[in-house]
Amino acid sequence: MKKIKVLxxxxxxxxxxxxIQTESLMERIxxxxxxxxxxxxxxxxxxxxxxxxxxxxQLLETGTIDNYRHTCSSNMPGIPGCNTSTLNNKxxxxxxxxxxxxxxxYEILICPGSYWSIEKNPETEEGNKIYHESxxxxxxxxxxxxxxxxLARWERQLGLSRGLDVELREVRxxxxxxxxxxxxxxxxxxxxxxxxxxxxxxxxxGFIGERNMALQISGMWQETQQNLFFAVExxxxxxxxxxxxxxxxxxxxxxxxxxxxxxxxARTNREKSFIISELxxxxxxxxxxxxxxxxxLNPALxxxxxxxxxxx
Amino acid sequence: xxxxxxxWFSKKLSLKRxxxxxxxVDSQIGEQADYRFMREEEFNSNAVxxxxxxxxxxxxxxxxxxxxxxxxxxxxxxxxxCNLIVFPEYNFFDLFGLIPGxxxxxxxxxxxxxxxxxxxxxxxxxxxxxxxxxxxxILEGSGGATLEMYKNSHSSNNSxxxxxxxxxxxxxxxxxETGIKRIFSYLAKKYGIYIYTGSYVxxxxxxxxxxxxxxDPDGNCIGTQxxxxxxxxxxxxxxxxxxxxxxxxxxxxxxxLSRLKIAIPVCMDATYFETFAAARKEGxxxxxxxxxxxxxxxxxxxxxxxxxxxxxxxxxxxxxSLNGWIAGMHFTGKAGIFAPIGITPEKNGVMAIAPHxxxxxxxTASLDMEELHKERERAEYHGDRNYEFERKFLNxxxxxxxx
Numbered sequence: 001m002k003k004i005k006v007l008x009x010x011x012x013x014x015x016x017x018x019x020i021q022t023e024s025l026m027e028r029i030x031x032x033x034x035x036x037x038x039x040x041x042x043x044x045x046x047x048x049x050x051x052x053x054x055x056x057x058q059l060l061e062t063g064t065i066d067n068y069r070h071t072c073s074s075n076m077p078g079i080p081g082c083n084t085s086t087l088n089n090k091x092x093x094x095x096x097x098x099x100x101x102x103x104x105x106y107e108i109l110i111c112p113g114s115y116w117s118i119e120k121n122p123e124t125e126e127g128n129k130i131y132h133e134s135x136x137x138x139x140x141x142x143x144x145x146x147x148x149x150x151l152a153r154w155e156r157q158l159g160l161s162r163g164l165d166v167e168l169r170e171v172r173x174x175x176x177x178x179x180x181x182x183x184x185x186x187x188x189x190x191x192x193x194x195x196x197x198x199x200x201x202x203x204x205x206g207f208i209g210e211r212n213m214a215l216q217i218s219g220m221w222q223e224t225q226q227n228l229f230f231a232v233e234x235x236x237x238x239x240x241x242x243x244x245x246x247x248x249x250x251x252x253x254x255x256x257x258x259x260x261x262x263x264x265x266a267r268t269n270r271e272k273s274f275i276i277s278e279l280x281x282x283x284x285x286x287x288x289x290x291x292x293x294x295x296x297l298n299p300a301l302x303x304x305x306x307x308x309x310x311x312x
Numbered sequence: 313x314x315x316x317x318x319x320w321f322s323k324k325l326s327l328k329r330x331x332x333x334x335x336x337v338d339s340q341i342g343e344q345a346d347y348r349f350m351r352e353e354e355f356n357s358n359a360v361x362x363x364x365x366x367x368x369x370x371x372x373x374x375x376x377x378x379x380x381x382x383x384x385x386x387x388x389x390x391x392x393x394c395n396l397i398v399f400p401e402y403n404f405f406d407l408f409g410l411i412p413g414x415x416x417x418x419x420x421x422x423x424x425x426x427x428x429x430x431x432x433x434x435x436x437x438x439x440x441x442x443x444x445x446x447x448x449x450i451l452e453g454s455g456g457a458t459l460e461m462y463k464n465s466h467s468s469n470n471s472x473x474x475x476x477x478x479x480x481x482x483x484x485x486x487x488x489e490t491g492i493k494r495i496f497s498y499l500a501k502k503y504g505i506y507i508y509t510g511s512y513v514x515x516x517x518x519x520x521x522x523x524x525x526x527x528d529p530d531g532n533c534i535g536t537q538x539x540x541x542x543x544x545x546x547x548x549x550x551x552x553x554x555x556x557x558x559x560x561x562x563x564x565x566x567x568x569l570s571r572l573k574i575a576i577p578v579c580m581d582a583t584y585f586e587t588f589a590a591a592r593k594e595g596x597x598x599x600x601x602x603x604x605x606x607x608x609x610x611x612x613x614x615x616x617x618x619x620x621x622x623x624x625x626x627x628x629x630x631x632x633s634l635n636g637w638i639a640g641m642h643f644t645g646k647a648g649i650f651a652p653i654g655i656t657p658e659k660n661g662v663m664a665i666a667p668h669x670x671x672x673x674x675x676t677a678s679l680d681m682e683e684l685h686k687e688r689e690r691a692e693y694h695g696d697r698n699y700e701f702e703r704k705f706l707n708x709x710x711x712x713x714x715x
Contacts, residue, residue, distance in 0.1 A: 150696045162698045185693040187585035187624055188705050195708050209692055214653050214660040215623075222620035226585065255612055262612045293583055296541045299709040300555040305590040307709070308702035 002281040004174060005040035006200070007032070007047045008234045010249035010268045010275075016238035022060045022094075029053070029112070030102050032274060037106045039276045045108040050236035051134070051181045051204035052245060054115025058091040059241060092117055096135070096142065104140040109171060111136050113204045113234065114180055117147070119161075129161040134180045134204055136169065144169040146178035150186040154208055154243065168198050174281075175199045179231075181206060184219035187226065188308065194227035194294060199281060201229050206236035206245035216248060221263055224252040228288050230279045235268075251277040256287035317411070317483035324410045325375050325491035333376045334498045337383060341502065358682035360567050362598075362630055363389035363397040365510075366647035366666045366673040369636035371409030371418065378406055379495055388674050390503040395564035397674075399510030400634035400647075401522070401579045401602040404488050408638065418639060425640035429608070478520070478550040485515035493525065493533060501531030506562065510602040510632060511578050514538060519552045524576055524602060526560050535560035539578035540587060545606070557587060559594040569681045574598045579605075582617040588625035597681060599627050604634040609644035609669040619661055622650040626688045626695075628663075628679045635670045644669045649677040652694075655687045 009032050019025040029049065036047040092115050099112045117133035132148040132155065147163025148155075166189050168177035177193040179201050184190070193201060203220050220233045235247025251265040257280075258264055266275040302308075365385050372378045382399070389397040408414050489512055500507045507527045514523035514536070522542075526535035538554035539546070562574040575591035575598075582588075582601045591599050601618050622629035633645035648665040656662055663677040688695060 149698050149701050152696075153690075153692045156696065162696075162701070164700055165704050166701070182693055182696075185624070186696070187589075188702065191585070192705050192708055195712070207693075210659075212653065212659055215693075217615070218620050218623035218653065218661070222616070222623075225616045226583065226620070255610075255616070260612075261610050296543075296580065297584065297712065298540050298553060298555065298586075299712040301540050301557065301590070302586050302709045303706075304555050305557060305593060307586060307589055307593065308706045 002173060003278055004172075004200075005036075005045045005276060005278050006230075006232045006251060007036035007039060007045070007274055007276045008232050008249040008251055008266075008268075009047065009049050010235045010247075010273055011050045011053070011237055012273060013238040015273065016056065016236075019056065019060065022057050022098075025053075025057055025060060026098050026102075029099070033102055033106050033108060033110060035274070036276075037108045040108060046111070046176075046200070046202070046232065047108055048111040048202045048204060048232045048234040049113035050234045050247065050249070051114045051132075051206040052236045052240050053113030053204070054092070054095045055240060057095045058116055061091045061094060096137070099137050100140045100142070103137045107139075109136055109138045109143075109176070111178065111202045111204060111232075111234075113236070114148075130159070131161050131163060132180065132182075133163075134178050134202075136171070136176060136178065136202065138171060143171055144176070144178065146180055148180040148183055149189055150182050152182045152208060155182065166192050168193055168196055177201055179203045179220065179223070184223060184233075187223060190220075190223035190227050190229075194229055198229050199284075200279065201231040203231050203233040204236075205233055205247040206240070207247050208243060208245060211246045213248070216250075221250070221252055225255060225263055226293055228254045228284070228291075228293060230265075230284060249275055251275060251279075253279070254284060254287040254291070256290045257283045314479050314483045317480065318487060321407075321410065321484045321487035325407075325487045327490065327494055330375060330379070330491055330494050333379055334495070337379065337498075338502070357566070358568055359678045359680050360396065360562075360564055360572070360598075361392070361394045361676060361678050362628075362649060363392065363394040363674050363676045364630050364632040364647040364649055364664075365397065365399050366633045366635065366645070366671070366675070367400065368670065368672055369405045369634060369638050369643070371415055371638075372406050373409050373415075375407075375410075375491065381406065382495060383499060385674055386499045386503055386505065386507065389676070390505055392674075392676050394505060394676055395567070396506040396508070396562070396574075396598075396600075396630075398508045398600045398630045398632040399602060400632040401511045401524075401604040402634055403510030403602070404484075404492065404512050405604075405634070405638050407484070407488060421640040422637040425642065426637070429642060474549050481513045481520050481549065481551075482515055482518070485513040485520060488512055489514060496525065496527050497531040497533065500527035500529060504529040504565070506564065508576055508600050508602070508632075510634075511539070520550065521552055521554065522546060522578055523554075524578060526574070526576055529565070535574075535576060537576045537578065539581060541580045541584050543580050557581075557590045557594070559591060559596045562598065567681070572597050572681060574600060576600050579603045579617075582621050582629075582631075585621060585624055588621040588627065592625045592627060596627055597684060598630065598679070599625075600630040600632070602632045602634075603645050604643050605645040606641050606643055608642065609646075614645065614669075618648070619650050623652060623661055626652050626684070626691065628684060633666070633669075647673060647675050649675060649679075651679070651684070652687050652691065654691065655680070655683050 114134040231252040265277040511524040514521040521538040523538040559573040575596040629650040646666040649663040666673040
């Protein structure tokens with residue numbers, strides 16, 4: 001019987017406004033990690049923070065958000081902190097180091113949301129690349145790094161770079177991967193993880209534009225249903241520089257194993273700051289045996305149609 | 313037995329008999345309703361008006377009654393100035409009524425099945441709280457959805473195929489195909505409308521497929537698409553799946569946009585994002601899906617098909633649905649017309665949807681093709697490419713294919 005408890009945090013506008021320094025953000029992160037471990041019991045548990053949590057840290061690290069908006073918005077509309085000339089890769093290091101320090105104290109896997117990751121060209125100072133990246137941290141180590149593979153329109157305008165592949169790691173007998181933010185709308189990302197045998201997908205999200213649950217359902221909810229894994233989605237609600245983001249935190253499972261056949265194990269519904277659920281892998285396998293999408297794949301069709309792998 | 317049933321259906325669906333009845337229909341429609349002329353006069357825009365049929369299975373004892381049923385929907389669509397009408401999957405179940413004694417047997421089986429369904433619904437409610445543990449115990453140790461599982465499922469033999477049903481389907485396939493093509497060709501030409509027939513059994517040699525046909529307003533069959541992803545029932549019966557998805561020209565008169573294309577995959581095909589990705593790759597703007605869902609209705613289950621596919625692929629999606637009882641099987645489902653969230657009135661991805669999952673409805677919507685193309689250009693979460701990842705992704709399909 002394989003079970004694990006997971007906790008998904010949802011940042012609210014109000015809560016984000018209280019993060020006036022990196023310290024206040026990190027205190028809040030540790031508060032939720034402690035909560036998650038208590039809920040999960042020692043030795044078994046995962047906590048997921050919303051996308052852009054690290055980006056917010058990086059923004060706070062540069063000084064006050066208001067000052068930053070004033071000085072940088074003309075260079076990089078959208079996210080002032082996301083700028084190769086001013087974004088110091090040490091900020092990414094500071095953020096991750098602090099999360100790693102927290103993780104030393106707790107027997108829990110931490111997905112700290114996402115951050116801007118700078119890749120420096122070793123030969124020249126120019127041509128640095130910025131990626132939107134997330135990771136999983138356990139026992140003070142980064143066990144998986146995942147860069148976003150597809151970019152939203154606003155991210156393309158920012159000039160972000162794309163990751164190369166999606167990966168998974170087996171941690172504590174669970175195969176875990178990350179589908180980061182925009183990638184929830186590109187089904188090939190989730191499909192590849194599913195075919196690699198992923199059990200749990202961690203999905204930090206934050207959507208731009210008007211709040212619309214239909215949009216969010218068209219992302220990770222339906223990826224869960226067409227791939228039959230568990231997914232822990234964690235939403236960012238509030239400002240990030242000049243961008244307004246939104247998203248609900250939801251813990252997903254195949255319909256056949258959820259009460260009401262709705263695919264939700266838990267959701268915040270804009271009423272809670274976090275949700276907890278127990279994932280039962282035997283139940284998931286039972287649900288799969290009743291509706292197994294992946295055994296019906298028709299790879300000959302996809303190869304004949306020349307799907308993917310085209311231009312470069 | 314197979315030969316007897318085939319001969320019986322050939323007689324009941326003879327082209328002579330169908331032709332005779334269509335001439336009668338023709339005289340009833342009369343000269344006063346020149347629908348083709350009306351259409352050319354009234355359309356000159358970016359919009360295409362489409363209709364999806366939701367209908368209840370009703371066994372018929374003659375092909376004439378079946379023609380009346382089809383004609384009723386086409387006539388209604390024409391009155392609503394539609395350019396295209398889409399019929400559901402297994403659009404021929406009604407014709408089982410032609411089999412001697414089937415109606416009585418069907419009533420008996422359905423009655424028993426309905427009782428069982430009511431009982432199951434009651435037990436499910438009572439057992440809901442303990443359901444999770446029970447399911448877990450019963451199926452403990454079953455495999456996961458991995459490559460290994462895929463390999464195992466495809467290496468098993470088909471000894472449990474239902475040979476009797478396969479025999480029935482093979483027997484009736486050719487007479488029904490010949491007959492319905494004649495009927496739909498007539499209706500398409502008479503009303504100057506594109507018709508997607510819904511799906512029928514297509515027999516090619518000893519192989520049978522679940523396939524549908526597309527007729528243009530001149531009455532020509534311009535497309536045949538076989539189902540590419542089968543449900544378990546179809547695998548057991550012995551259906552073959554197709555390994556190609558085609559798109560077909562769709563140029564309604566009066567529509568200012570030319571070179572539109574439509575894809576017509578079948579039911580379960582909409583569970584797979586790859587189907588719609590293939591349709592888009594071939595240039596489709598509209599994907600029509602006929603369904604016949606053999607399950608009790610649940611809106612979340614219904615949401616696993618065409619709706620998310622439309623959101624991923626940025627096409628218009630048309631769903632026609634068959635419902636009702638036959639041979640103890642219960643079919644449910646709402647017909648619907650879907651579009652990317654950003655261009656739907658309620659911002660929920662729905663252009664039109666039937667009010668209930670059982671019964672007869674014809675739902676229609678006007679699709680602005682230019683607006684769809686603009687939406688693709690401005691969409692926040694659509695249209696990006698990552699060629700390096702996609703090449704790696706392709707390898708996993710190759711791996712499965714060779715497994």
